[in-house]
Amino acid sequence: MNYSALIQNRKSVRAFTDKKVPHSVAQEIKTYFETSVKRLIPELKTELYLFCDDVKAMLEGAGGYNQFLVGAPQYLVLLSAKDELAELNAGFIMQDLVLNLTDMDLNTCWITFTDSELVKESLGIKSELDVAAVVAFGYGIKTTKRLRLNIKSMSNVDVVAKHRYMEPKRSMYDMVFLNTWGNTHKLDDHIGFFDDMLWEAFYAATLAPSYLNRQAYGFVIHDGAISLVRRPDEYTTDIDGKLSLGIALLHFTSVAENWAGKLRWSFGESAAKLQLPEGHEVVATCVL
Ligand SMILES: Cc1cc2nc3c(=O)[nH]c(=O)nc-3n(C[C@H](O)[C@H](O)[C@H](O)COP(=O)(O)O)c2cc1C
Incomplete structure (x- = not known):
């Protein structure tokens, strides 16, 4: 595929x-x-x-x-x-x-x-x-209208038809950090640009479906490794949050494996000092 x-x-x-x-x-x-x-x-x-x-x-x-x-x-x-x-x-x-x-x-x-x-x-x-x-x-109904989520409030979600609506997703610079959480300085030197392999893998992660489109996660590149970090999100339930994390990992992994070979993730806290804000936690880490 x-x-x-x-x-x-x-x-x-x-x-x-x-x-x-x-x-x-x-x-x-x-x-x-x-x-x-x-x-x-x-x-x-x-x-x-x-x-x-x-x-x-x-x-x-x-x-x-x-x-x-x-x-x-x-x-x-x-x-x-x-x-x-x-x-x-x-x-x-x-x-x-x-x-x-x-x-x-x-x-x-x-x-x-x-x-x-x-x-x-x-x-x-x-x-x-x-x-x-x-x-x-x-088989989806083919229409020029796109059905989109209408999140009136977190307890009041329905679906409405909209023309040419694109759901906003987090950008790469709001999801991928270098050495410490939130740092994007010199990130481009590490992940390259459009068409570079690592860039493509992170871009794939930004497109992952997530519960209520909350995308309650981010990645930190550090010490020759990449860690997936869970962001706290008051609207995402525990199960949906974990499923969404697994989905984001699949998007990243499936694209990265095209050039990096089989990725092996280890789970839980990493020893590295990523300066995570309160409530954030490392979910998985892999050495590239
Ligand atoms: C764990 C999980 C549960 C979801 N549950 C629903 C749901 O019950 N109803 C629904 O319409 N969409 C559901 N979604 C789809 C998300 O709303 C959708 O992925 C998000 O709005 C981003 O849109 P996209 O998938 O088109 O990129 C769910 C997504 C995930 C990951």
Whole structure:
């Protein structure tokens, strides 16, 4: 897959045609999950469920912003064994599936949920694993209007049609720092410019989907390593925050691996002095 191109083309889609994916496509998605999907923690047990029947009504009330569930002809549900890193891993895996679907000209939208048992019960899933990630997918309705999130307040989110609306994302200079948190002095000397490899990998991270588009994270380049840092965000719940971190890691990793080879992330605090403000924490670090 050409990750850079797929990442730049992907956007959340919230209106779908009724057209179902053919059986062969559903099978291809399952095979990709079983044989090729990128995993952050390969030893952590996961299961993928693909719902192709009309399950929107069954999921209603169990997922979506403010209980507003994006209606789609299919949903992907990823289950995971319990682990401190389960959501980070699930965000990583599911986003690789999302990009695989994008490659197949399918459209997607992540769906938030709060209660794993409720989702399992609603969908009749019998498994000892927990629901870790949900994504709606199908063939998006082609329109000149773009449906966008209308965040009136954090407890009042709906979707409206807008012409040619682009969701603002954090810029690279608000997300990538050198040696200490917040420092962008001489950053360009390190990451280069448009078309340079490291620049492309960070750019991919800035385009990652995140809960309420909050992008509650940043990266620090230090001591020949790169650390992903979680920013505190009062609107992002713990689970959605961790999923969003996993997604951002997948975007960075998938592009960086094109030239750096396999990246190995270690998790938790780094010994380096990154001068993180209160409430910020190092999530993962890799040596380049
Ligand atoms: C963990 C997570 C949960 C999300 N839940 C929802 C949701 O329930 N409903 C929805 O419309 N969008 C949901 N989104 C999509 C985000 O709102 C979207 O990624 C963000 O607004 C950025 O837009 P983009 O994906 O087009 O780049 C979710 C995204 C993430 C990462």
